[in-house]
Amino acid sequence: xxxxxxxxxxxxxxxxxxxxxxxxxxxxxxxxxxxxxxxxxxxxxxxxxxxxxxxxxxxxxxxxxxxxxxxxxxxxxxxxxxxxxxxxxxxxxxxxxxxxxxxxxxxxxxxxxxxxxxxxxxxxxxxxxxxxxxxxxxxxxxxxxxxxxxxxxxxxxxxxxxxxxxxxxxxxxxxxxxxxxxxxxxxxxxxxxxxxxxxxxxxxxxxxxxxxxxxxxxxxxxxxxxxxxxxxxxxxxxxxxxxxxxxxxxxxxxxxxxxxxxxxxxxxxxxxxxxxxxxxxxxxxxxxxxxxxxxxxxxxxxxxxxxxxxxxxxxxxxxxxxxxxxxxxxxxxxxxxxxxxxxxxxxxxxxxxxxxxxxxxxxxxxxxxxxxxxxxxxxxxxxxxxxxxxxxxxxxxxxxxxxxxxxxxxxxxxxxxxxxxxxxxxxxxxxxxxxxxxxxxxxxxxxxxxxxxxxxxxxxxx
Amino acid sequence: xxxxxxxxxxxxxxxxxxxxxxxxxxxxxxxxxxxxxxxxxxxxxxxxxxxxxxxxxxxxxxxxxxxxxxxxxxxxxxxxxxxxxxxxxxxxxxxxxxxxxxxxxxxxxxxxxxxxxxxxxxxxxxxxxxxxxxxxxxxxxxxxxxxxxxxxxxxxxxxxxxxxxxxxxxxxxxxxxxxxxxxxxxxxxxxxxxxxxxxxxxxxxxxxxxxxxxxxxxxxxxxxxxxxxxxxxxxxxxxxxxxxxxxxxxxxxxxxxxxxxxxxxxxxxxxxxxxxxxxxxxxxxxxxxxxxxxxxxxxxxxxxxxxxxxxxxxxxxxxxxxxxxxxxxxxxxxxxxxxxxxxxxxxxxxxxxxxxxxxxxxxxxxxxxxxxxxxxxxxxxxxxxxxxxxxxxxxxxxxxxxxxxxxxxxxxxxxxxxxxxxxxxxxxxxxxxxxxxxxxxxxxxxxxxxxxxxxxxxxxxx
Numbered sequence: 074x075x076x077x078x079x080x081x082x083x084x085x086x087x088x089x090x091x092x093x094x095x096x097x098x099x100x101x102x103x104x105x106x107x108x109x110x111x112x113x114x115x116x117x118x119x120x121x122x123x124x125x126x127x128x129x130x131x132x133x134x135x136x137x138x139x140x141x142x143x144x145x146x147x148x149x150x151x152x153x154x155x156x157x158x159x160x161x162x163x164x165x166x167x168x169x170x171x172x173x174x175x176x177x178x179x180x181x182x183x184x185x186x187x188x189x190x191x192x193x194x195x196x197x198x199x200x201x202x203x204x205x206x207x208x209x210x211x212x213x214x215x216x217x218x219x220x221x222x223x224x225x226x227x228x229x230x231x232x233x234x235x236x237x238x239x240x241x242x243x244x245x246x247x248x249x250x251x252x253x254x255x256x257x258x259x260x261x262x263x264x265x266x267x268x269x270x271x272x273x274x275x276x277x278x279x280x281x282x283x284x285x286x287x288x289x290x291x292x293x294x295x296x297x298x299x300x301x302x303x304x305x306x307x308x309x310x311x312x313x314x315x316x317x318x319x320x321x322x323x324x325x326x327x328x329x330x331x332x333x334x335x336x337x338x339x340x341x342x343x344x345x346x347x348x349x350x351x352x353x354x355x356x357x358x359x360x361x362x363x364x365x366x367x368x369x370x371x372x373x374x375x376x377x378x379x380x381x382x383x384x385x386x387x388x389x390x391x392x393x394x395x396x397x398x399x400x401x402x403x404x405x406x407x408x409x410x411x412x413x414x415x416x417x418x419x420x421x422x423x424x425x426x427x428x429x430x431x432x433x434x435x436x437x438x439x440x441x442x443x444x445x446x447x448x449x450x451x452x453x454x455x456x457x458x459x460x461x462x463x464x465x466x467x468x469x470x471x472x473x474x475x476x477x478x479x480x481x482x483x484x485x486x487x488x489x490x491x492x493x494x495x496x497x498x499x500x501x502x503x504x505x506x507x508x509x510x511x512x513x514x515x516x517x518x519x520x521x522x523x524x525x526x527x528x529x530x531x532x533x534x535x
Numbered sequence: 536x537x538x539x540x541x542x543x544x545x546x547x548x549x550x551x552x553x554x555x556x557x558x559x560x561x562x563x564x565x566x567x568x569x570x571x572x573x574x575x576x577x578x579x580x581x582x583x584x585x586x587x588x589x590x591x592x593x594x595x596x597x598x599x600x601x602x603x604x605x606x607x608x609x610x611x612x613x614x615x616x617x618x619x620x621x622x623x624x625x626x627x628x629x630x631x632x633x634x635x636x637x638x639x640x641x642x643x644x645x646x647x648x649x650x651x652x653x654x655x656x657x658x659x660x661x662x663x664x665x666x667x668x669x670x671x672x673x674x675x676x677x678x679x680x681x682x683x684x685x686x687x688x689x690x691x692x693x694x695x696x697x698x699x700x701x702x703x704x705x706x707x708x709x710x711x712x713x714x715x716x717x718x719x720x721x722x723x724x725x726x727x728x729x730x731x732x733x734x735x736x737x738x739x740x741x742x743x744x745x746x747x748x749x750x751x752x753x754x755x756x757x758x759x760x761x762x763x764x765x766x767x768x769x770x771x772x773x774x775x776x777x778x779x780x781x782x783x784x785x786x787x788x789x790x791x792x793x794x795x796x797x798x799x800x801x802x803x804x805x806x807x808x809x810x811x812x813x814x815x816x817x818x819x820x821x822x823x824x825x826x827x828x829x830x831x832x833x834x835x836x837x838x839x840x841x842x843x844x845x846x847x848x849x850x851x852x853x854x855x856x857x858x859x860x861x862x863x864x865x866x867x868x869x870x871x872x873x874x875x876x877x878x879x880x881x882x883x884x885x886x887x888x889x890x891x892x893x894x895x896x897x898x899x900x901x902x903x904x905x906x907x908x909x910x911x912x913x914x915x916x917x918x919x920x921x922x923x924x925x926x927x928x929x930x931x932x933x934x935x936x937x938x939x940x941x942x943x944x945x946x947x948x949x950x951x952x953x954x955x956x957x958x959x960x961x962x963x964x965x966x967x968x969x970x971x972x973x974x975x976x977x978x979x980x981x982x983x984x985x986x987x988x989x990x991x992x993x994x995x996x997x
Contacts, residue, residue, distance in 0.1 A: 173770050173879035174908075196774075218719045229717060231726075232694070245966045253875040254907035255691060255947035257680045257730045258955070259963050259989060260971045264693075264726040268719045285776035308635050312658075314747035357819045413715040417635035445716035446636075485717035493720070501721050504707045508977065509722045515973035527721060 074112040074156070077133050081115055081157070084125045089116040089163075100158045103143040103150045104205070105492055106406070111138065111152035118163050120238065120246060120277040127275065128244030130157060130521055137242070138523050139271040141182065141213030144205040146409060147490025149217060149270045153525045159275060161212050167191055168278070175283040176235065176252055181212020181276045185219075198286040200227035203486070204397070212276045218268030220486030222319040222350075225311075225444030227284075229486065231267045238278035239266055242517035252280050265512070270488050271523040273516040287352035290318070291362050292386035295369040296343045296376040300324055303345035304420040306372040307443045310349075311416060313368060315361050320444030321348040321393050324423070327440045331392045334399035339392055340376065347443065348393050350386075396440050403436050404453035408465055412472065414481035416446040425475055426450065433468050435461070447485040473499050489527045497528065536574040536618070539595050543577055543619070546587045551578040551625075562620045565605040565612045566667070567954055568868070573600065573614035580625045582700065582708060582739040589737065590706030592619060592983055599704070600985050601733040603644065603675030606667040608871060609952025611679060611732045615987045621737060623674050629653060630740070637745045638697065638714055643674020643738045647681075660748040662689035665948070666859070674738045680730030682948030684781040684812075687773075687906030689746075691948065693729045700740035701728055704979035714742050727974070732950050733985040735978040749814035752780070753824050754848035757831040758805045758838040762786055765807035766882040768834040769905045772811075773878060775830060777823050782906030783810040783855050786885070789902045793854045796861035801854055802838065809905065810855050812848075858902050865898050866915035870927055874934065876943035878908040887937055888912065895930050897923070909947040935961055951989045959990065 081090050091097075092113045101108040117123045130137045136156025143150050152158050164180035167188060171177065172195055179188060185206040189199050202221035203209055209219070215237070220229045236250025239262075250256065250263035266273050297303040300322075307320055323331070323346045332339040340346070347369070351361040366377050380386035400407055414422050423439065430437045441449040450472060452465045473483045473496050483500050484493055498506065510528060513520075543552050553559075554575045563570040579585045592599045598618025605612050614620050626642035629650060633639065634657055641650060647668040651661050664683035665671055671681070677699070682691045698712025701724075712718065712725035728735050759765040769782055785793070785808045794801040802808070809831070813823040828839050842848035862869055876884050885901065892899045903911040912934060914927045935945045935958050945962050946955055959968065972990060975982075 171877070171879075172774060174877040175773065176877070218723075220717055224717065228694075231723075232690075241966075241970070247967045247970060248964065249967065251875070251944045252942045253877055253909075253944055253947070255682055255686065255875050255904075255909050256944040257948060257950055258944055258946050259951065259959065259967065260735075260974055261680075261693070261726050261730055262967065262970065264723050265974075268723055273722075285774060285778075288776065311637065312634060312747060314750065316747075354819070354822065356822065357816070360816065360818065413713070413717050415633070415636040415638070415715055417633075442717075447715075447717050480714045482713045482715055482718040482720055484720050485715070486719060488719050489721065497721065502710065504703075505709045505711065505721065505724065508703070508709060508724065511977035512722055512727075512974060515970065515977050 074135055077129060077135060078113060080129055081113070081126060085115055085117050085122050089118065090114070100140065100160065101152070103145045103148060105146060105148045107148055107151060109151045109153045111158040112155050114158045114160060116160050116163050120240060123159070123240045123275050123277055124244045124246055126159065127240050127242055131243050131519055134519055134521060136521055136524050139275045141210035142208050144209040145213060145217060145490065146487040147492045149488055149490040149523070149526055151491065153491055161210065164212070164277065170195060170197065172197060177281045177283055179211055179279050179281060181210060181215070181279060183211045185209050185211055185214055192283055193286055196286050198284040199233065199281060200284065201230045201233060211279055215267055215276055215279055216269065216271045217488045218486065220442065220447065222321050222442055225320050225442060226316050226318040231264060233282045234263055234267050234279060235282050236280035237263055237266055237276055239274035239276055241274050242519070242522040250280065268488070270490060270526050272513060272526050273522070288354050289358055290350060290352045291358045292348070292350045292380040292389050293362055293365065294378045294389045295347045295349065295374040296340050297345045297373060298343065298375055300345040300423050301420045302373040303347055304423060306347065306369055306374070307419065308417050309368050309372065310365060311444060313364065315351070315364050317349050317361070317365065317444065318352045319348060319350040320442070322346065322443040323393065323396065323440040324438065326438045327396050330403060330438060331395045331399045334402055335391065335395055337391065343375065348389060400438055400451055400453055404455055406454050406456040408452040408454070408469060410450045410469060410472065411441070411447060411485045411487045412450060412476040412481055412483055413445065413447045413485035414476055414479045416444070418479045418481070419443060419446055421479060422448065422476065429468055429471065433464055435465055435468055445485065446481070470496065491526060494527060494529055536597055539591060539597060540575060542591055543588060547577055547579050547584050551580065552576070562602065562622065563614070565607045565610060567608060567610045569610055569613060571613045571615045573620040574617050576620045576622060578622045578625050582702060585621070585702045585737050585739055586706045586708050588621065589702050589704055593705050593981055596981060596983060598983055598986050601737045603672035604670050606671040607675060607679060607952065608949040609954045611950055611952040611985070611988055613953065615953055623672065626674070626739060632657060632659065634659060639743045639745055641673055641741050641743060643672060643677070643741060645673045647671050647673055647676055654745055655748055658748050660746040661695065661743065662746065663692045663695060673741055677729055677738055677741055678731065678733045679950045680948065682904065682909065684783050684904055687782050687904060688778050688780040693726060695744045696725055696729050696741060697744050698742035699725055699728055699738055701736035701738055703736050704981070704984040712742065730950070732952060732988050734975060734988050735984070750816050751820055752812060752814045753820045754812045754842040754851050755824055755827065756840045756851045757809045757811065757836040758802050759807045759835060760805065760837055762807040762885050763882045764835040765809055766885060768809065768831055768836070769881065770879050771830050771834065772827060773906060775826065777813070777826050779811050779823070779827065779906065780814045781810060781812040782904070784808065784905040785855065785858065785902040786900065788900045789858050792865060792900060793857045793861045796864055797853065797857055799853065805837065810851060862900055862913055862915055866917055868916050868918040870914040870916070870931060872912045872931060872934065873909060873947045873949045874912060874938040874943055874945055875907065875909045875947035876938060876941045880941045880943070881905060881908060883941060884910065884938065891930055891933065895926055897927055897930055907947065908943070932958065953988060956989060956991055
């Protein structure tokens with residue numbers, strides 16, 4: 074590895090590559106809180122540099138791990154087998170925004186929220202809103218096929234990627250997809266690369282589809298005595314044709330945990346809370362809010378709050394957004410899963426999780442995107458306590474088994490990476506995995522790009 | 536080939552395989568009006584039979600060509616190198632409709648319109664609506680990634696396929712995707728197979744996403760003196776946030792041709808006509824229709840008609856639906872392309888087509904899905920007249936060059952098949968084609984499934 078550093082310096086300039094231990098440590102982490110030191114970190118500045126590095130790495134059989142902002146939840150950006158971490162943050166330009174065609178072209182290092190704010194000033198809308206949007210990059214969002222609360226109405230990142238420029242592991246540069254509303258010429262390389270977790274190529278440009286910005290957004294919350302009532306409400310809303318833009322839920326433990334943290338008067342005895350948001354024209358959103366309130370009341374809502382201002386809407390969101398930080402009050406570490414079940418099975422999985430909590434004595438908190446059946450399941454623990462850790466790992470495995478038995482999937486938006494790789498075969502059959510590996514080889518014959526992700530178990534940390 | 540017929544009979548039963556000349560002729564055609572006789576035709580009844588046939592064909596290196604209803608516009612179902620046509624029409628069951636989760640599971644031979652009508656009786660909605668919906672199969676729609684007028688609001692077939700059961704060319708059976716709203720586990724085999732034109736596997740089951748059926752649909756038409764005014768209207772509508780469910784247009788030649796055919800009082804001097812449809816709640820659609828009328832007027836619409844009943848809406852659609860049959864009044868043969876340009880470039884391409892028409896003297900008619908920039912470009916001719924045919928083929932090539940120069944694509948919804956295969960390299964680079972061929976090999980190592988499609992030129996007809 075070290076022997077090719079001078080060649081990499083010649084490609085990107087000495088200031089854009091580092092092997093200093095303090096730098097390696099900075100790029101050894103992501104949001105999983107695991108750490109794996111790379112051998113070097115490079116910050117390429119354009120597609121040609123990425124291509125030259127990949128060609129060199131392929132010839133020298135050096136592992137390359139592409140990285141955005143390192144906010145991933147499944148370890149996709151970790152150098153678990155060492156190698157060269159390729160940080161894409163210098164690719165930070167919004168190249169074009171075309172309001173007439175509702176299309177934008179961006180570099181992968183653009184921060185998601187920055188892009189959203191920029192297009193909104195032009196009356197345009199980029200819906201995908203992972204919770205990490207203020208820090209995460211569009212390239213990372215594409216690589217993981219990020220979701221978010223608005224997915225229930227607007228879909229996920231996949232639904233907004235029209236085309237890509239990608240450097241293959243061999244250094245070859247390809248362009249996929251279209252800049253138009255439709256296109257079916259050749260195999261759909263674009264959507265094959267979306268969600269491939271940095272294992273098929275390094276994304277260097279992204280063509281994104283935009284929407285017109287909705288006129289208004291209205292926010293409301295509803296409190297339920299029992300989580301089953303909330304779950305039934307969600308099913309009925311989704312059948313009604315109203316299509317809210319978010320249908321978020323928090324269970325009793327999430328509500329209490331946030332209330333202890335923020336002390337904002339949340340109903341700590343409530344079984345569940347829903348956060349419902351609608352968008353569109355003022356009259357349509359008014360009517361939708363009334364219809365939502367009717368469905369909530371009919372299903373036993375104890376309390377319904379409708380935000381009368383942006384300020385009040387922000388207050389309603391405050392509880393939902395505080396969950397992740399609040400959880401750390403319950404313990405130093407967190408195992409975070411993002412299972413999805415068919416929407417109608419939410420009551421089953423929620424009740425099953427209640428039983429699992431009682432049976433194991435573990436601290437569990439659930440919240441998430443109820444409209445999609447996408448539940449963020451958290452176990453709060455001290456990973457140093459090996460007994461509890463073992464118990465938690467078994468609980469996760471049971472959760473996955475039960476999720477799949479209900480017709481669900483073990484990851485809705487975080488990806489497989491290394492955290493779910495050991496469980497891959499619970500969901501995907503051996504023929505399908507063999508086919509995926511042949512596709513991997515079609516892109517990466519020498520297996521140099523982001524090794525050990527999706528298909529393999531993680532080796533021990535550095 | 537003939538030598539394996541007894542083995543195929545043993546798999547499917549003697550009554551479900553044929554080599555009779557009259558049967559071969561029936562399955563030699565599709566909607567391209569080209570004909571290529573297969574050596575045999577088989578009608579498998581379940582996944583196990585498909586698997587056994589594929590295994591046998593793979594071992595014996597026999598070409599297999601999967602076929603739905605044969606309504607494809609690019610030759611995807613034609614046995615251009617002979618072999619075994621595998622007709623999937625016995626896979627005609629709707630396996631389940633799940634209103635709570637807005638999901639259905641179907642076999643590929645289900646007729647699209649039959650499926651739509653069935654889910655609509657349960658208050659559900661399957662939006663993709665290719666013009667062939669009354670005859671085409673869902674399996675064919677998935678294989679070609681069919682579009683249709685409603686794509687402007689609801690997207691194309693790809694956006695409704697959650698998962699698939701597929702028999703690989705080797706006979707192995709795989710299951711892809713999820714039955715849930717979200718899922719990111721492993722590579723996106725589902726969307727790789729959608730639109731792969733029957734070259735990667737034989738689809739035997741489809742999991743489809745549904746929507747709640749919109750409360751009402753309202754239809755209106757607008758007549759413009761100049762097509763440029765209509766085009767500008769389309770751009771402004773799409774930016775406005777109204778999002779109609781169809782934005783169809785017909786040019787002057789399409790209007791005259793239909794009027795001659797139907798004699799229903801169409802404005803034959805008009806430069807263009809738009810057919811605009813909105814759906815949703817009664818109040819929202821009322822408001823949207825008023826807004827649409829305002830935009831049309833502002834951009835010079837000469838006449839706006841709003842249908843007051845389903846009967847009147849059907850009358851407005853009558854003109855649009857009569858275009859294809861009406862065109863045959865102008866000549867015995869038709870070259871039909873479905874280019875897409877960025878929406879704002881519609882005026883450019885329309886003007887360019889006018890010039891092309893004048894320059895070549897060919898009979899050209901355009902209509903299509905203006906909201907998507909998707910234009911169906913037709914040359915009406917007698918293919919027996921070799922001089923005109925040559926001129927038309929050069930005109931198509933020029934059209935494709937100009938489309939690509941405008942940032943467009945040579946196929947929005949019909950696929951490449953054999954008709955566009957000679958032009959593939961105008962749009963897709965050699966590295967991308969090489970990668971697609973490696974993916975093809977990952978699925979089909981012996982190249983037995985639907986050979987000569989997408990990547991190769993068509994051999995001469997039988």
